[in-house]
Amino acid sequence: MTRALPSGLAVLPDGFFAREAPAVARALIGVRLLVNGVGGRVVETEAYDAGDPASHSYRGPTPRNAPMFGPPGHAYVYRIYGLHWCLNMVCSAGPPGGAVLIRAIEPLDGVETMRQRRRSPDPRLLCGGPGRLAQALGVDATLNGACLDTSPFELFDRVGEPIVECGRRVGIRTAIDTPWRFWLEGSPFLSRPAS
DNA sequence: CTATAGATAATCT
DNA sequence: GATTATCTATAGG
Numbered sequence: 651m652t653r654a655l656p657s658g659l660a661v662l663p664d665g666f667f668a669r670e671a672p673a674v675a676r677a678l679i680g681v682r683l684l685v686n687g688v689g690g691r692v693v694e695t696e697a698y699d700a701g702d703p704a705s706h707s708y709r710g711p712t713p714r715n716a717p718m719f720g721p722p723g724h725a726y727v728y729r730i731y732g733l734h735w736c737l738n739m740v741c742s743a744g745p746p747g748g749a750v751l752i753r754a755i756e757p758l759d760g761v762e763t764m765r766q767r768r769r770s771p772d773p774r775l776l777c778g779g780p781g782r783l784a785q786a787l788g789v790d791a792t793l794n795g796a797c798l799d800t801s802p803f804e805l806f807d808r809v810g811e812p813i814v815e816c817g818r819r820v821g822i823r824t825a826i827d828t829p830w831r832f833w834l835e836g837s838p839f840l841s842r843p844a845s
Numbered sequence: 846c847t848a849t850a851g852a853t854a855a856t857c858t
Numbered sequence: 859g860a861t862t863a864t865c866t867a868t869a870g871g
Contacts, residue, residue: 696864704864706855714855731865732852738864751864781865821864841865 659806667722667741671697671748674741680808685787688760693837697830700747704822707747719746727794734781756839779841
């Protein structure tokens with residue numbers, strides 16, 4: 651079921667996640683993300699950090715958010731609204747507590763698997779939205795804290811420089827004016843239209 | 846288009 | 859004990 655990736659793809663450079671969350675969130679746009687060979691191109695992200703009232707890390711370490719206070723380059727997976735999973739990537743430049751929420755990807759690899767998991771033929775509804783994306787890639791609590799350098803994760807750097815736009819984050823009640831949502835300009839696979 | 850059910854853990858009062 | 863949470867699907871107008 652693994653299929654050949656286009657040649658010339660390189661893994662992410664060392665230290666990719668050892669930066670401020672907004673820098674990582676921007677740099678992740680266009681990156682190829684696979685989980686067990688299923689995934690595609692990241693087109694939408696959001697940044698959170700410990701100084702951010704909207705972040706899970708804002709009030710300090712807890713059992714749930716423990717991965718956010720661990721080393722960069724690991725996954726933070728949590729359940730939201732009692733029923734959906736959300737995939738975050740831990741990052742920081744010194745002080746811990748940063749993470750990037752993966753909100754949408756363009757389905758490219760293992761699309762048939764995604765369709766079965768999601769039970770939807772519409773490619774825009776496969777990975778558009780953090781809960782949908784997690785379901786399509788098979789992400790759940792078992793991956794919480796997992797290292798992003800190793801199986802089942804694969805991350806490949808983007809080839810060119812994508813045009814990245816930014817704006818308000820989605821679904822939060824506080825700090826709504828912090829423009830830490832990033833997306834690929836013009837992508838039809840966003841969780842909602844550009845704002 | 847708007848409204849609301851859905852199911853659970855963490856956090857708050 | 860109550861409320862809320864980085865959301866999605868579906869029913870109804």
